[in-house]
Amino acid sequence: MKDNSLLQIKNLHVKLANAEEYILNGINLNVKQGEIHAIMGPNGSGKSTLSKVIAGHNLYKVVKGEIRFEEKNLLDYTIEDRANLGIFLAFQYPLEIAGVNNIDFLRLAYNSKLKFNQTNPVDPLKFLEIVYPKLKLIGLDESFLHRKVNEGFSGGEKKKNEILQMALLDSKLAILDETDSGLDIDALKDISNAIKSILKMSQFKQSIIIITHYQRILNYIQPDYIHVMYKGKIIKTGDASLANQLESRGYEWIASE
Numbered sequence: 001m002k003d004n005s006l007l008q009i010k011n012l013h014v015k016l017a018n019a020e021e022y023i024l025n026g027i028n029l030n031v032k033q034g035e036i037h038a039i040m041g042p043n044g045s046g047k048s049t050l051s052k053v054i055a056g057h058n059l060y061k062v063v064k065g066e067i068r069f070e071e072k073n074l075l076d077y078t079i080e081d082r083a084n085l086g087i088f089l090a091f092q093y094p095l096e097i098a099g100v101n102n103i104d105f106l107r108l109a110y111n112s113k114l115k116f117n118q119t120n121p122v123d124p125l126k127f128l129e130i131v132y133p134k135l136k137l138i139g140l141d142e143s144f145l146h147r148k149v150n151e152g153f154s155g156g157e158k159k160k161n162e163i164l165q166m167a168l169l170d171s172k173l174a175i176l177d178e179t180d181s182g183l184d185i186d187a188l189k190d191i192s193n194a195i196k197s198i199l200k201m202s203q204f205k206q207s208i209i210i211i212t213h214y215q216r217i218l219n220y221i222q223p224d225y226i227h228v229m230y231k232g233k234i235i236k237t238g239d240a241s242l243a244n245q246l247e248s249r250g251y252e253w254i255a256s257e
C-alpha cells in the first residue's frame with residue numbers, strides 16, 4: 001500500500017435520509033497506519049455522525065465525497081463487511097442485548113471476522129484461551145464473560161467491555177466515541193493503559209480515531225493529531241498541544257479565526 005494510507009475521506013457531505021440540511025459539510029481526513037487522531041468539537045458538531053458514517057450506519061446518506069479504506073471504496077460495503085475489513089466502532093451508549101451471554105456475543109463477533117477471512121471458527125474452549133489474556137489486560141473479572149451483554153453493567157464496565165471487543169477483534173482502525181465519558185479517574189487511567197497495551201500487542205499497526213470532549217484521556221493516549229470539528233467541518237488540525245489550548249480557551253476563538 002502506498003505511504004501507509006489507511007483511511008482517506010474527501011469532501012464528505014452527509015445528511016439524514018429525509019432531511020434538507022447537511023450534518024457533515026465537506027470533511028477531509030487522512031489516517032495512516034499506526035496514527036492516533038483525536039476529534040474534538042462542540043456538542044452537535046457532527047463527530048458521532050462521522051464515526052457512524054465511516055462504520056456504515058444506513059441512517060445517513062452520503063450525498064457527496066468519498067471514503068476509502070486501504071484504497072477500497074468503503075461506501076460499497078455493508079456495516080458488517082466494514083467491520084470485517086477492520087473497522088471497529090465502539091458506541092457512545094452501548095446497546096443492551098437481552099438474553100445473550102457476553103462470551104457468546106464476543107465469540108460470535110470473533111468468528112464472523114474469521115469467516116470473512118475464510119478461516120475456520122474457533123470452538124468455545126479455544127476461544128476462552130484467546131479471551132482470558134485480554135480480560136486480564138483490561139482488568140476484568142472472569143465472571144464478566146458469563147453475564148448477559150451489558151445488562152446491569154455499570155457505565156465503566158460497559159466501556160471496559162467495548163475495549164475488550166476492540167482487543168479481541170484486533171481491527172485496523174478503532175473508532176472510540178467518548179470512551180472516556182462517565183469514567184472515574186482510576187477507570188480512565190485503567191482504560192487508557194489497556195488501550196495502549198492493545199496497541200502494542202496488535203498484529204497490525206493499529207490506528208485510532210478517538211472522539212472526546214476532554215483533554216485528560218489525551219494525556220494518556222497521546223494523539224498525533226487533534227482535529228476540531230465545527231458545524232460539520234474540520235476547522236482546525238494541530239498536534240497534541242492543541243488540547244490544552246482548547247481546554248483553556250474553548251472553541252469560539254477557532255470558529256472566529
Ligand SMILES: Nc1ncnc2c1ncn2[C@@H]1O[C@H](COP(=O)(O)OP(=O)(O)OP(=O)(O)O)[C@@H](O)[C@H]1O
Nearest residue numbers: 016023041042043044045046047048049050059229
Ligand atoms: N439520527 C439522528 N436524528 C436526528 N438528528 C441527528 C441524528 N444524528 C445526528 N443528528 C444531528 O446531527 C447533528 C450532529 O450530531 P452528532 O451526534 O454527530 O454530534 P456530536 O458532535 O457527536 O455531538 P456530541 O458532542 O453532543 O456527542 C446534531 O444536530 C444532531 O441532532
